[in-house]
Amino acid sequence: MVITIIGWYGxxxxxxxxxxxxxxxxxxxxxxxxxxxxxxxxxxFSERTVFEDYDxxxxxxxxxxxxxxxxxxxxxxxxNRMIDKCDLLIVSGGPLMDMPAxxxxxxxxxxxxKRKKKTALIGCGLGPLTQKMYIKSTREIINNSDCSIFRDxxxxxxxxxxxxxxxxxxxxxxxxxxxxxxxxxxxxxxxxKKNSRIAFNAREFAYGTGHYKGASIEKMNDIIFNxxxxxxxxxNPIQLVPMHNFAIGIDDRILLNKLRLKxxxxxxxxxxxxxNEPLNLEQxxxxxxxxxxxxxxxxxxxxxxxxxxxNNYIIDYTDPERxxxxxxxxxxxxxxxxxxxxxxxxxxxxxxxxxxHEKFLIDDNLISKYEDIYLTNLGNLxxx
Numbered sequence: 001m002v003i004t005i006i007g008w009y010g011x012x013x014x015x016x017x018x019x020x021x022x023x024x025x026x027x028x029x030x031x032x033x034x035x036x037x038x039x040x041x042x043x044x045f046s047e048r049t050v051f052e053d054y055d056x057x058x059x060x061x062x063x064x065x066x067x068x069x070x071x072x073x074x075x076x077x078x079x080n081r082m083i084d085k086c087d088l089l090i091v092s093g094g095p096l097m098d099m100p101a102x103x104x105x106x107x108x109x110x111x112x113x114k115r116k117k118k119t120a121l122i123g124c125g126l127g128p129l130t131q132k133m134y135i136k137s138t139r140e141i142i143n144n145s146d147c148s149i150f151r152d153x154x155x156x157x158x159x160x161x162x163x164x165x166x167x168x169x170x171x172x173x174x175x176x177x178x179x180x181x182x183x184x185x186x187x188x189x190x191x192x193k194k195n196s197r198i199a200f201n202a203r204e205f206a207y208g209t210g211h212y213k214g215a216s217i218e219k220m221n222d223i224i225f226n227x228x229x230x231x232x233x234x235x236n237p238i239q240l241v242p243m244h245n246f247a248i249g250i251d252d253r254i255l256l257n258k259l260r261l262k263x264x265x266x267x268x269x270x271x272x273x274x275x276n277e278p279l280n281l282e283q284x285x286x287x288x289x290x291x292x293x294x295x296x297x298x299x300x301x302x303x304x305x306x307x308x309x310x311n312n313y314i315i316d317y318t319d320p321e322r323x324x325x326x327x328x329x330x331x332x333x334x335x336x337x338x339x340x341x342x343x344x345x346x347x348x349x350x351x352x353x354x355x356x357h358e359k360f361l362i363d364d365n366l367i368s369k370y371e372d373i374y375l376t377n378l379g380n381l382x383x384x
Contacts, residue, residue, distance in 0.1 A: 001382060002035045003027065004086040006073050006108055007124075008094040008101070010041035013244040014284045015177050015300025017053050019093030019123055021060050021281065022176025025183065026122075026374040028061040030382050036066070037082045039073030041101075045246055046070050052280035060183050073104065083111050088118040088382060091141070093151070093176060095125040095324075102137040109144035118381055121148040122374065123176040125324050126155035135162050142168060147381050149374060151175040152327035171377060174331060174370035177300050181307040182367045184285050192290050198231055198238045198355075199291035201301035202315065204255035220345045221255070224297070224315060227343065228259055229266070230352045231295065237271040241287050243298040245278045252298070288312075293355050299324050306334065307367075310359035313341040320344045332362055 005023070008016055020038075027034060040046035050057075050068055057066050071078045083089055089112040091105050112119050121142065129135050142148055142164045149171045150156045156172035164170065202224045205217050232238060240260060242252035256274045263270055275287065285308055288294050294305035294312035302325060305312035316325040329335050329342075337360045343351060 001031060001033055001088065002037070002086045003088045003090060004037040004039065004082045005090045005092045006039035006079075006105065007092040009038055009046050009092075010043065010073070011246060011249045012046065012049055013249065013298065013300060014279070014281055015243060015298065015303070016093060017049055017281045018177035018180040018285075018300060018304075019175065021053065021057060021183075022179035023090070023092050023122055023374075024057055024066070025060045025179055026176070026371070026378055027382075028063060028066075029375055030379045032063075035069075037069045037071060037086065039079065039082065040070050041072075041074050042246075042248065043070050043072050049280075052278070053282075056180075056184075056280070056282050059187070060180060079104075079108060080111065083108055083117065084115060086112075086117060088120065090120050090122050091124060091145075093123040095127065096121075096138045096141060097126075097128055098131050098134045102134055102141065106137045106140050106144075109141055113144045119145050119147075120378070120381060121145045121150070122378070123149065123151050123173075124155070125151050125175075126158045127322065128319065129158070129162070139163055142170070147171075147377050149173050149377060152324065152331055154322055154324070154327035154330075158322070169377070171373055173373040174367060175300075175303060175328070176374070177303055178307060178367055179371050179374075180281070181285060181304050184282065185289060185308050188286070188289070192286070194292060195290055196236050197291045198234070198236045198293045198295065199241050199288050199305070199309075200228060200231075200238055200295045201241050201243055201252065202228075202255055202259065202297045203244070203252055203317075204250055205317075220317065223343070223345055223351060224255075225259055225262060227295065227315065227352055229263060231293070231355060232263060232267060232270050232272065234355055236292060238273075239287060239291070240272065240274040241284065241301070242275060242279075243284070243301050295353070299328070303328060306332065306360060307362055310361060311357060312360070313343075313353045313355075314338055315343050315345065317345045320347055332366060334360055334362075 240256040289308035296302040296305045297315040
């Protein structure tokens with residue numbers, strides 16, 4: 001079976017790489033007979049990340065070899081060729097949101113359906129969607145998908161609000177990155193050794209992106225630094241962990257190095273360093289799993305820290321009512337536990353953390369239940 005995957009590859013974060021790993025696990029659980037094509041807007045970057053994560057891909061699929069052909073999805077000729085030769089076209093992970101890149105996905109699904117190809121949205125989120133042209137494009141993408149499995153119930157509900165056809169197969173599960181993280185911790189929990197570090201992730205936004213319900217970028221960065229400065233007084237070594245290390249999408253290391261230098265300027269003896277050398281997926285997960293405390297801001301750093309560690313604290317930049325972080329906490333039954341471990345940058349609430357040693361324990365069966373939703377419905381789509 002020829003499967004073509006497109007989405008946000010070429011600017012992938014470590015979280016996007018985990019999404020791909022989780023989807024590969026599901027696909028190869030259905031059948032071994034897969035020829036895989038991965039569309040990327042910057043193929044050289046995806047070639048590097050796939051190379052770095054290749055061993056983990058083999059582990060999670062239980063295969064000795066996986067052939068992943070990477071093609072330039074910006075090339076109309078290449079995109080058309082990979083759509084025309086595939087049996088199944090997948091849009092993998094990431095959000096459907098107010099972005100011009102939606103039009104590429106809309107075009108791809110419409111072409112695929114005209115050529116009677118199977119199509120699927122797997123592990124995507126929905127929103128923020130505020131502009132009519134992007135709402136329309138998102139509706140067209142979903143209407144041309146044979147099977148849509150969103151990463152949370154919030155996205156599922158939002159999907160129902162934008163006028164998608166009522167006869168479409170629309171489901172919700174969990175982000176496929178959770179499947180990858182759960183696989184990693186189950187495989188490695190006996191060998192991992194805890195250290196006294198605080199593993200800390202933060203991200204920066206591009207200037208010109210405006211305000212987030214009254215919280216300016218400068219204000220958000222001040223809050224992030226205040227949190228870092230406060231936890232530094234605990235005395236633990238601090239490891240600043242990037243989840244993205246490519247200029248497109250804003251390299252986390254830029255902000256993390258600024259935070260480090262700013263903190264050292266007022267506290268020269270603090271033990272703090274940035275993981276500047278790019279980490280692969282497994283190395284990133286290990287940095288969170290082995291830490292004493294974790295603090296995360298990017299969505300997938302929060303997901304990793306919650307599943308891999310449990311003694312974690314959350315800096316949420318998304319909408320407190322409809323954002324992906326709140327939706328994730330709700331689906332893992334973690335809202336109450338994280339109440340005092342949660343700062344929302346749009347609300348300016350709580351603004352710091354008191355570190356303790358309580359741990360959140362995710363239900364062992366919960367991720368398996370969500371994984372079964374992917375397996376069952378991908379199986380039906382691929383084999384029928």
